[in-house]
Amino acid sequence: DTGVSQNPRHKITKRGQNVTFRCDPISEHNRLYWYRQTLGQGPEFLTYFQNEAQLEKSRLLSDRFSAERPKGSFSTLEIQRTEQGDSAMYLCASSVSGNTEAFFGQGTRLTVV
Amino acid sequence: TQLLEQSPQFLSIQEGENLTVYCNSSSVFSSLQWYRQEPGEGPVLLVTVVTGGEVKKLKRLTFQFGDARKDSSLHITAAQPGDTGLYLCAGRFAGGTSYGKLTFGQGTILTVHP
Numbered sequence: 285d286t287g288v289s290q291n292p293r294h295k296i297t298k299r300g301q302n303v304t305f306r307c308d309p310i311s312e313h314n315r316l317y318w319y320r321q322t323l324g325q326g327p328e329f330l331t332y333f334q335n336e337a338q339l340e341k342s343r344l345l346s347d348r349f350s351a352e353r354p355k356g357s358f359s360t361l362e363i364q365r366t367e368q369g370d371s372a373m374y375l376c377a378s379s380v381s382g383n384t385e386a387f388f389g390q391g392t393r394l395t396v397v
Numbered sequence: 398t399q400l401l402e403q404s405p406q407f408l409s410i411q412e413g414e415n416l417t418v419y420c421n422s423s424s425v426f427s428s429l430q431w432y433r434q435e436p437g438e439g440p441v442l443l444v445t446v447v448t449g450g451e452v453k454k455l456k457r458l459t460f461q462f463g464d465a466r467k468d469s470s471l472h473i474t475a476a477q478p479g480d481t482g483l484y485l486c487a488g489r490f491a492g493g494t495s496y497g498k499l500t501f502g503q504g505t506i507l508t509v510h511p
Contacts, residue, residue: 288439317498326403326485326501327440340498375439377499384428384447384489386499388439 286310288389290376296395297366304362305392309378316359317386318351319375320344327375333359334381366396401488403502410476411510418471418505420486426466427491430499434483443471466491476509483507 289308297303309316314335319327330349332340335356345351348366353359363370373393379386402421410416420429428447432440444453446462446469453460457480459472469488473480483506487499 290439319501324483324504324506326487326504327499329498329500332498385430385442385445386487387442388432390439391437393437 288376288378288387290374290389290392292392293390294393294395296397299368299396300365302362302364303366303394304360305374305376305394307359307361307376307378307389309358309376310387313378313380313387314356315379315381315386316353317377317379318359318361319377321373321375321391330361363394366394368396370394371396401486401500401502403486403505405505406503407506407508409508409510412477413475414509416473416476416507418484418486418507419468420470420488420502421468422488422490424467425491426462426469426488429462429466429469429486429488431460431469431471432485432487434485434504440485473507476507478509478511481507481509 291306316333318330321327329342330345331351333353336353348364351361373391375388375391377386377388404419430445431443434440444460449464449466451462457474461470483504485504487501
């Protein structure tokens with residue numbers, strides 16, 4: 285499968301714990317995006333990378349959230365000191381520079397209890 | 398803030414009926430995409446439109462991009478239960494420094510009853 289891959293698919297964690305999600309984009313795609321989606325709503329933009337550079341961060345991305353893409357390939361999204369309000373689907377997408385199409389992974393469903 | 402309004406939020410129809418979903422903004426899009434999403438899965442790209450006035454067809458789905466590139470519509474003919482899902486429009490706004498990020502509408506939850 286050469287699509288966008290996200291791991292884990294599901295994560296249940298206790299409030300206050302740290303969690304980390306991984307995204308492997310389509311191999312030739314240099315742009316990588318993270319989105320958050322709550323039930324029945326459209327995805328909300330969190331952050332964006334072009335190669336290894338993080339070029340834009342949403343105001344939704346509090347200081348408890350950090351994203352990296354150290355080698356311009358896979359990316360990780362870490363949430364520290366999780367809160368119940370962090371419960372959501374976290375989606376990763378990738379695209380090629382200059383191409384308008386973005387392709388999404390299957391997402392990581394986070395539940396904070 | 399550039400907003401993208403999608404309507405209706407919910408649609409519940411019988412098999413065989415037609416429907417239209419709308420996506421509007423006060424800002425100009427450089428491109429607009431429509432996605433379909435099933436519960437627990439990521440959005441799947443249906444179509445991308447980039448040219449004002451463009452019409453694209455995908456089987457029973459017809460996508461239109463407004464002449465001014467500020468609005469789009471998705472029309473489904475003879476809906477089937479398999480069309481049930483969350484339909485999302487997502488646009489890249491022209492100009493600015495958005496680095497190509499997609500801004501999504503709120504989504505339309507479509508239920509087609511047999």
